[in-house]
Each structure stands twice: as structure tokens, then as C-alpha cells.
Amino acid sequence: MTVVEKKQPTDRLQENLSQVQRLIERHRLVEDLVHRQEMEKHDLVENLVHKQNLVELQHKLSQLHPADVAHILEALPLEDRLLVWDLVKAEQDGEILLEVSDAVRETLIESMEQHELVAAAEQLDTDELADLAADLPRQVVYEVMGSLDEQERAQLQSALSYDEDRVGALMDFELVKIRADVSCEVVLRYLRRFDELPSHTDKIFVTDEEGVLKGVLPVRKLLVSDPDAQVQEVMATEVVTFHPEEEAADAALAFERYDLVTAPVIDDKGLLIGRLTVDEMVDVIREESESEVLNLAGLKEEEDLFAPVIDSVKNRWAWLAINLCTAFVASRVIGAFEGSIQKIVALAALMPIVAGIGGNSGNQTITMIVRALAMGQLQPGQAARLWRKELGVSAMNGLVWGSVLGLLAWALYGNLALGLVMVAATTLNLMLAATMGVYIPLTMEKFGKDPAVGSSVMITACTDSGGFFIFLGLATLLLL
Amino acid sequence: MTVVEKKQPTDRLQENLSQVQRLIERHRLVEDLVHRQEMEKHDLVENLVHKQNLVELQHKLSQLHPADVAHILEALPLEDRLLVWDLVKAEQDGEILLEVSDAVRETLIESMEQHELVAAAEQLDTDELADLAADLPRQVVYEVMGSLDEQERAQLQSALSYDEDRVGALMDFELVKIRADVSCEVVLRYLRRFDELPSHTDKIFVTDEEGVLKGVLPVRKLLVSDPDAQVQEVMATEVVTFHPEEEAADAALAFERYDLVTAPVIDDKGLLIGRLTVDEMVDVIREESESEVLNLAGLKEEEDLFAPVIDSVKNRWAWLAINLCTAFVASRVIGAFEGSIQKIVALAALMPIVAGIGGNSGNQTITMIVRALAMGQLQPGQAARLWRKELGVSAMNGLVWGSVLGLLAWALYGNLALGLVMVAATTLNLMLAATMGVYIPLTMEKFGKDPAVGSSVMITACTDSGGFFIFLGLATLLLL
Numbered sequence: 001m002t003v004v005e006k007k008q009p010t011d012r013l014q015e016n017l018s019q020v021q022r023l024i025e026r027h028r029l030v031e032d033l034v035h036r037q038e039m040e041k042h043d044l045v046e047n048l049v050h051k052q053n054l055v056e057l058q059h060k061l062s063q064l065h066p067a068d069v070a071h072i073l074e075a076l077p078l079e080d081r082l083l084v085w086d087l088v089k090a091e092q093d094g095e096i097l098l099e100v101s102d103a104v105r106e107t108l109i110e111s112m113e114q115h116e117l118v119a120a121a122e123q124l125d126t127d128e129l130a131d132l133a134a135d136l137p138r139q140v141v142y143e144v145m146g147s148l149d150e151q152e153r154a155q156l157q158s159a160l161s162y163d164e165d166r167v168g169a170l171m172d173f174e175l176v177k178i179r180a181d182v183s184c185e186v187v188l189r190y191l192r193r194f195d196e197l198p199s200h201t202d203k204i205f206v207t208d209e210e211g212v213l214k215g216v217l218p219v220r221k222l223l224v225s226d227p228d229a230q231v232q233e234v235m236a237t238e239v240v241t242f243h244p245e246e247e248a249a250d251a252a253l254a255f256e257r258y259d260l261v262t263a264p265v266i267d268d269k270g271l272l273i274g275r276l277t278v279d280e281m282v283d284v285i286r287e288e289s290e291s292e293v294l295n296l297a298g299l300k301e302e303e304d305l306f307a308p309v310i311d312s313v314k315n316r317w318a319w320l321a322i323n324l325c326t327a328f329v330a331s332r333v334i335g336a337f338e339g340s341i342q343k344i345v346a347l348a349a350l351m352p353i354v355a356g357i358g359g360n361s362g363n364q365t366i367t368m369i370v371r372a373l374a375m376g377q378l379q380p381g382q383a384a385r386l387w388r389k390e391l392g393v394s395a396m397n398g399l400v401w402g403s404v405l406g407l408l409a410w411a412l413y414g415n416l417a418l419g420l421v422m423v424a425a426t427t428l429n430l431m432l433a434a435t436m437g438v439y440i441p442l443t444m445e446k447f448g449k450d451p452a453v454g455s456s457v458m459i460t461a462c463t464d465s466g467g468f469f470i471f472l473g474l475a476t477l478l479l480l
Numbered sequence: 481m482t483v484v485e486k487k488q489p490t491d492r493l494q495e496n497l498s499q500v501q502r503l504i505e506r507h508r509l510v511e512d513l514v515h516r517q518e519m520e521k522h523d524l525v526e527n528l529v530h531k532q533n534l535v536e537l538q539h540k541l542s543q544l545h546p547a548d549v550a551h552i553l554e555a556l557p558l559e560d561r562l563l564v565w566d567l568v569k570a571e572q573d574g575e576i577l578l579e580v581s582d583a584v585r586e587t588l589i590e591s592m593e594q595h596e597l598v599a600a601a602e603q604l605d606t607d608e609l610a611d612l613a614a615d616l617p618r619q620v621v622y623e624v625m626g627s628l629d630e631q632e633r634a635q636l637q638s639a640l641s642y643d644e645d646r647v648g649a650l651m652d653f654e655l656v657k658i659r660a661d662v663s664c665e666v667v668l669r670y671l672r673r674f675d676e677l678p679s680h681t682d683k684i685f686v687t688d689e690e691g692v693l694k695g696v697l698p699v700r701k702l703l704v705s706d707p708d709a710q711v712q713e714v715m716a717t718e719v720v721t722f723h724p725e726e727e728a729a730d731a732a733l734a735f736e737r738y739d740l741v742t743a744p745v746i747d748d749k750g751l752l753i754g755r756l757t758v759d760e761m762v763d764v765i766r767e768e769s770e771s772e773v774l775n776l777a778g779l780k781e782e783e784d785l786f787a788p789v790i791d792s793v794k795n796r797w798a799w800l801a802i803n804l805c806t807a808f809v810a811s812r813v814i815g816a817f818e819g820s821i822q823k824i825v826a827l828a829a830l831m832p833i834v835a836g837i838g839g840n841s842g843n844q845t846i847t848m849i850v851r852a853l854a855m856g857q858l859q860p861g862q863a864a865r866l867w868r869k870e871l872g873v874s875a876m877n878g879l880v881w882g883s884v885l886g887l888l889a890w891a892l893y894g895n896l897a898l899g900l901v902m903v904a905a906t907t908l909n910l911m912l913a914a915t916m917g918v919y920i921p922l923t924m925e926k927f928g929k930d931p932a933v934g935s936s937v938m939i940t941a942c943t944d945s946g947g948f949f950i951f952l953g954l955a956t957l958l959l960l
Contacts, residue, residue: 009720009734009738065738075857194704195704220677224676224677289766289770299844331832341821348821349811349812350811364796367776400797405804412815456777
């Protein structure tokens with residue numbers, strides 16, 4: 001009997017990656033040697049060594065889980081990645097393409113011949129095929145569609161008809177259905193006829209003859225039930241169900257909240273049309289949080305770490321351009337006060353502090369509000385209440401930190417009035433940040449925009465221009 | 481037979497919240513009336529109305545899933561939250577405390593009597609109790625410990641002995657164990673003796689007489705197997721296992737990668753000591769991404785939306801203080817060039833643009849690198865390669881956007897040399913941002929620090945001070 005492998009998955013993953021990298025390095029070294037010595041093709045010994053590394057690499061790869069191969073592909077620079085991709089067993093192609101990130105998938109698909117792509121796509125279930133379809137050349141999709149039976153084609157078309165972020169695009173069709181008026185014994189016998197139950201099967205769906213969902217029979221209940229008990233006595237009728245048009249992010253929150261493993265998807269008439277599984281929901285949660293982080297950092301989408309420079313530039317230019325525009329506006333605000341700066345040059349050194357602390361504080365507020373909106377915890381009626389609270393926080397922070405800054409300014413420039421302007425400007429800018437931090441995301445939400453996208457840039461724009469205006473304006477009024 | 485509920489979980493959640501809010505409002509209204517009219521206590525009619533709202537509210541709450549009650553508690557301001565909390569059925573207290581966020585949990589625990597806390601804690605499994613223990617008064621923990629049997633106490637102590645972010649702190653002890661040398665028929669009979677299988681049971685653990693893990697029997701395999709087949713013929717021996725000292729975030733990545741529902745936790749000797757379930761891993765993923773977002777925004781931890789002002793100030797002051805320090809350093813850099821600004825006041829208006837675009841670009845780079853490090857996709861040997869790539873990206877962006885800025889500066893101030901300084905300074909600051917963006921997180925990782933914490937602040941500090949220095953320095957050298 002084999003002993004259970006004791007190595008932890010993360011260590012093993014890193015080890016696999018290192019092994020693959022070592023084999024690639026050795027292979028490149030030999031190749032280099034061959035190249036430099038302009039070795040004759042029939043120099044068998046060298047040639048064998050040359051091939052041996054690749055054979056070893058191929059053997060290594062064939063033992064790995066598709067998700068592990070995907071991880072290795074993502075961690076390799078382009079030329080190594082394509083070398084490894086060539087060695088991967090063709091039967092795993094489809095699975096691996098599903099696992100890699102969008103950016104890396106593109107590089108892999110570009111390197112494949114049409115017939116290879118068709119072969120890879122044909123290994124997949126219809127719901128998986130639907131996930132991949134957008135990235136495949138149109139010709140490939142048509143060819144694969146031709147090989148599907150009628151039911152599969154209908155499933156594929158249904159899955160393709162939903163937006164990426166809807167439940168309908170994520171559901172699969174591996175449904176084990178039973179009737180309510182049979183005994184558990186019969187169910188157990190029925191299940192035994194399967195070669196294999198669908199992955200993640202934690203419940204069996206109970207439908208009537210029309211296919212309308214009547215309840216679910218959790219496997220953990222089935223296993224402890226009296227074999228003679230009828231399904232309808234044992235099944236659960238309070239079921240969390242989803243509609244295909246529902247947002248995937250909402251479904252993921254429900255999976256989190258109710259600790260679900262699978263859940264039925266039903267249409268308006270209650271007909272069971274698919275199921276959601278927790279592994280898809282985990283991906284949704286991960287992607288959602290990633291896009292939030294990427295967006296906060298001003299990246300359009302996830303980037304292949306080894307993308308060519310030009311691809312990276314494209315991914316980043318949009319936010320840089322927006323940043324440039326807002327910075328230019330802020331610069332013009334300063335420009336309007338050039339006369340004042342000429343007279344008190346200390347203003348130039350102090351103004352970025354006021355703007356900076358406003359941006360920081362505003363981002364704190366806006367992050368709180370965006371999160372509360374995403375979790376459905378913020379009712380529109382509470383805006384005013386929250387605003388008052390945030391004003392309180394910012395007034396307090398403004399007076400404390402503004403005073404610290406004011407004292408520093410006074411000490412540095414020996415000008416008490418300048419210090420007082422600093423206190424006032426910091427406090428006012430923080431209060432502006434609090435106001436914008438509450439109302440920017442709420443307004444975006446009201447107009448049906450995603451408040452997570454771009455609100456951080458907007459608030460920084462407000463607190464920069466606003467901070468310069470308040471500080472320089474006050475200074476001009478009071479000090480000149 | 482009850483019909484399956486068709487409403488989608490998210491709608492239902494919002495509806496519940498609104499209903500509760502309406503009932504609270506009505507209750508407050510009546511209370512207000514009573515107060516204003518100084519109604520006599522024996523005015524029975526009013527009093528009945530008064531109570532009726534609370535009864536209705538209590539009835540509503542008793543029908544909800546603990547997770548839904550938790551959601552409502554989080555969305556309510558403090559005084560309403562405590563009103564609702566008082567009405568919640570005592571049997572649900574423990575579950576709900578587990579579901580709410582740390583900040584909200586604190587407010588709830590503060591409002592409870594010691595004996596209520598003991599009662600709530602006693603409802604929980606040992607692993608759940610361990611999660612809560614840190615937030616409970618010490619006296620309560622001791623009292624609850626006294627009521628546990630020896631095995632439970634050992635489990636609790638074991639769970640408490642691990643750091644929060646380790647597998648050991650997240651595992652539970654609901655293990656269904658069988659021997660390898662029995663038939664599937666026997667296993668099915670054995671399972672039927674349970675009242676209920678543990679939640680998420682998708683596999684049964686196969687151990688020898690010492691308790692060493694020998695394999696797992698997936699339920700989906702058990703259900704399709706010949707009842708006469710021996711467990712050892714059917715079970716899987718290649719099992720993903722975890723060690724209690726492993727990091728929870730790594731375990732979550734493995735759950736994601738291999739689409740796991742449950743997995744065994746074994747000690748150094750291979751002894752089965754617990755199991756991980758996907759619902760805990762989903763929470764880990766969510767928390768991890770949240771702390772990343774919070775940290776990017778400069779918040780120490782998640783905040784109760786309706787926290788008192790002073791609590792919010794405490795949560796935010798640390799990052800504001802750090803921001804203030806870095807801003808002050810940048811301000812002193814400017815201060816060193818006050819003479820130059822006095823001569824060319826346009827420098828004051830243009831310098832924030834150079835600093836701002838550097839910060840934006842640096843944050844793009846650092847986010848990429850931090851993510852790649854978290855996913856284990858970045859090998860230390862590749863730093864130089866990545867740096868060259870990022871330098872390329874930033875040089876390109878610098879020349880393009882720097883030129884735009886240079887042209888604008890030339891047009892605005894009619895000074896070609898100033899425009900050229902702008903181009904050079906922008907490009908150099910972006911290249912500084914790229915360098916820091918690659919090496920700050922790699923250095924932090926090298927010294928065992930979490931690169932996600934604070935790297936965004938550090939890079940902004942570099943690009944601000946660096947940007948001012950480069951721009952004003954070049955201007956002083958070339959224009960004066």
C-alpha cells in the first residue's frame with residue numbers, strides 16, 4: 001500500500017517549479033554548447049544528452065496536476081514557457097488553458113496550431129468550453145461546436161448567452177436528479193450505476209416530471225437515513241437557489257454566508273437548469289478582490305509578469321493618463337497663486353503636505369464606504385449619518401495633525417500666522433476629503449456605476465486640487 | 481409539500497434588513513411618543529403597540545440564518561444593533577458572534593453579561609470556541625473550559641496553541657474515520673449509525689489502528705462502488721494533506737488550486753489530527769484580500785461602519801502619521817531648493833506633477849510584484865530580469881508622458897529649457913519608481929517581512945522626495 005505523501009502542497013509546488021527551471025537551464029546550456037561548437041548533427045552522444053533533459057522534463061510534467069503545470073507556466077518567462085507548453089501531454093491542454101490567467105492564456109493560444117486548439121477544446125465540458133470560447137479563434141469554436149450533440153450545443157449556447165459576471169456563465173450542467181417519491185434505497189442503487197458522480201456532489205437534486213426543482217437531498221443526510229425512507233421525507237425543501245441572471249459576486253457572497261458546496265440554478269418557472277459549485281465561487285471571490293487591488297493601484301487588468309514591455313505599457317497607460325490630467329489641473333491651481341508663492345516661498349514647500357494628508361485620509365474613508373456598499377451593508381438613508389461621523393473623524397485628525405504641522409511650520413519659518421494657516425488648511429482639506437469620500441461612491445452607486453472603479457483617483461484629484469486651493473487661498477487672504 | 485423558495489439570496493437579505501429597519505423605526509416612534517406625552521405606565525393600549533413591534537421583530541429574527549442576523553447587526557448603528565441583539569434568541573448567540581466582523585463582535589460582547597457569554601460559548605464546537613476565545617473575557621473562557629470533557633479540552637488547547645494564521649488554528653475535529661480492511665457495505669452501515677455527518681463531509685478518512693492516515697475514501701466514490709469492495713481498493717492514497725504549522729493562506733491557495741472541499745491535517749508522524757474545510761478557506765481568502773485593500777488605503781484593520789469617532793481615529797492615525805513623516809521629508813527636499821523656486825516660480829506648479837506620476841507608476845509596479853510574490857510565482861533569481869523589463873516600461877512611459885508634460889510646460893511658460901527639464905525629470909522619476917517598485921518588495925520578502933504591508937507608502941515616499949529632488953535639482957543645474 002502506498003504511504004500517504006506527507007509533503008505540504010506549497011513546498012511541493014515550489015520544488016516542482018525549481019526542478020523544471022533546473023531542467024530548462026540544463027537544456028539551454030546543452031543547446032548553447034551545440035550551437036557554439038557547431039556540432040555536427042550526427043554527434044550522437046551530445047544529442048542524446050540534449051534530448052535526455054527534455055525527456056526528463058516531459059516525464060516530470062506528465063506527473064503534475066494541471067493546476068500545478070499552470071502555475072509553472074505563469075512563473076516562467078515567455079521562451080521557457082513555450083518550451084514547457086510544447087512538452088505538456090496533449091490530453092492536459094484543455095484543463096491547463098482553463099487554469100492559467102487570461103494574459104498567460106493568450107500567449108499559449110497564440111503558439112498553438114488550429115488543430116491542436118480544437119483537440120484541446122474537445123476535451124472540455126460544455127461549461128468549461130464556454131469559459132474558454134471568448135479567447136479561442138472563431139474558426140476553432142465553430143469546429144468544436146460541430147462535434148457536440150444537440151443537448152451539449154444547447155448548453156454551450158445557454159452558457160455563452162450570459163455575461164461573464166452572471167451566474168449563468170459560471171454554472172455547470174452535471175446534475176444528478178431524482179424523484180421525490182422513491183426510497184433512499186432506490187436512490188443508492190441508482191447512484192451505484194454511475195461510473196463516477198460529478199465533482200463536489202454534496203447534494204442530489206429532487207425534481208418533478210417537468211424538471212421543476214422540489215428540493216435537495218444532501219448526501220450527508222442520504223448516508224444516515226433509513227434505506228426505506230422516502231426521498232420526500234428526508235429531503236430539504238428550504239433551498240438557497242440562484243437565477244442565471246444573478247450577479248456572480250452576489251452568489252459568491254451567499255456561498256460564503258451559508259457555507260454552501262453546491263447550489264441549484266433555476267429559471268423563472270422553477271425549472272432546474274444547472275448548478276453552481278464552490279470552486280467557481282472561490283475563483284469569483286479571488287478575481288473580485290484582485291480586480292479591486294489592481295484598480296486601486298491603477299492597473300487595468302492582471303498582467304503577465306513577463307509580458308513584453310509594450311503590453312505592460314498598454315495595460316498601464318490609461319490610469320497614468322488620467323493621473324496626468326488630474327495632476328495638471330492641480331498644477332494650474334498652483335499656477336493661479338504663483339504671485340503668492342513668489343512672495344512667501346515657504347508655501348511651495350508646505351503645500352504638498354496639506355494635499356498629501358488629505359489624499360491619504362480621503363482614501364481611508366472611501367475604502368470603508370466602497371466595502372460597505374459591496375457587502376450590501378450601507379443603506380442610502382444612512383449617508384448623512386455617516387457623513388457626520390466622517391466629518392467628526394476628519395476634524396479631529398485635522399486639528400491634531402494640523403497642529404503638529406503648524407508647529408513645525410512656525411518653528412521652521414518663524415512665522416506664527418503661517419503655522420495657523422497650516423492648521424486651518426489641513427483641517428479643511430481633511431473635511432473636504434471626508435465629504436468626497438462619503439459622497440463620491442454613493443453617487444456612483446446611485447448612477448449604476450461600480451464605486452470600486454476610479455473612486456480612489458477621483459478623491460485624490462479632489463484633495464490635491466482642493467488642498468492646494470485651500471492652503472494657497474488662505475495664505476493669500478491672510479498672510480499677504 | 482413546501483414549494484422551493486424562489487427569491488434570490490441577495491434580494492432576500494436586503495429585504496430582511498429593510499424589514500428590520502422598518503420595525504425598529506416604528507418601535508422608536510412609539511417610544512418617542514410615550515416619552516413626549518409622559519404617558520402613564522398603565523396606558524395599556526399604547527404599551528401593547530409598543531411591545532407588538534418588538535414581538536414582531538423578534539419573530540422575524542428567529543426565522544433568520546445566523547449569518548443573516550450577523551449581516552443585519554453589521555448594517556445597523558450601535559443603538560439599533562444592541563436593540564436587535566437583545567431580541568435574538570439566546571441559542572443563536574454563539575453562531576452569530578462567530579459570523580460578525582471583529583469590530584462589531586467587540587460591541588456585542590461588551591453589551592453582554594458574563595453568564596450570557598458563558599451560555600453562548602458553550603453552544604460552540606471546540607474549534608469555534610478557539611476562534612472566539614481571544615475576544616472573550618478571561619473569566620468566561622475558564623468557566624467554559626471547566627464544562628468541557630478531557631478530549632474537548634485537549635482540542636481547545638491544541639487549537640489555541642497555534643497562531644491565528646496557521647492551519648492548526650483553523651482546523652476542526654469532526655473526523656469520520658474508518659479502517660482500510662473493511663468493505664464499503666460495512667462503511668455504509670457504520671455511517672448510518674450517525675445522527676448526522678459533519679458538515680462538508682465529502683471524504684472519509686482511512687487510518688490504521690494508531691490513527692496514522694492511510695488514505696481517504698471520497699463519498700462520491702463510496703456511492704458508486706460495489707458494496708463488497710474493500711476500502712483499500714477504492715480509497716485514494718495520493719492525498720493533499722496539511723500540517724498544523726503551515727500558513728493558512730498557503731492552504732487556501734491549495735484548496736483553490738485542487739478544488740478541495742475538505743482535507744486532512746496530519747502531524748509530523750502522519751497522525752490524523754484534524755481537517756480543513758472549504759468554508760474556512762473561503763474566509764481566509766476573503767480576509768487576506770480585504771487586509772490587502774485596507775492596507776493599500778492606509779487602514780489598520782476593518783472598521784465598524786458606525787464606530788464611535790474616537791475608534792475610527794485610532795484605526796487611522798498610524799498611517800496618517802507615517803504619511804505625515806514622509807510628506808515632511810518631501811517638504812524639506814523642496815525647502816532646500818527654495819532659492820530656485822523664488823527665481824522660477826513655475827517650478828512650484830510643475831513639481832507635483834512629476835512626483836504624482838512617479839507615485840502612480842511605482843504603485844503599478846509594486847502591486848504586480850507583491851501579487852507575484854504572494855502567489856509564489858516570482859523566483860529571487862528573476863529580479864534582475866524583471867527590473868530590466870520595468871525599466872523599459874517606465875522609460876517608454878516617461879518619454880511619452882514626459883514629452884506631453886514638456887510641451888505643456890513650454891506652451892504655458894514659453895520656456896523650452898523648462899520643458900526639456902520636465903521630460904528628463906519625469907523619465908528619471910519613473911525609472912526610480914520602477915527600481916524601487918521591484919526591489920522594495922523583494923527586499924522586504926528577503927528579510928521575512930510581508931511585502932504587502934507598507935510597500936505602497938514606501939514607494940510613494942521615494943517617488944515624492946525623489947521626484948522633487950530630481951526635478952528641482954535638474955532645474956537648478958540647467959536653468960539657473
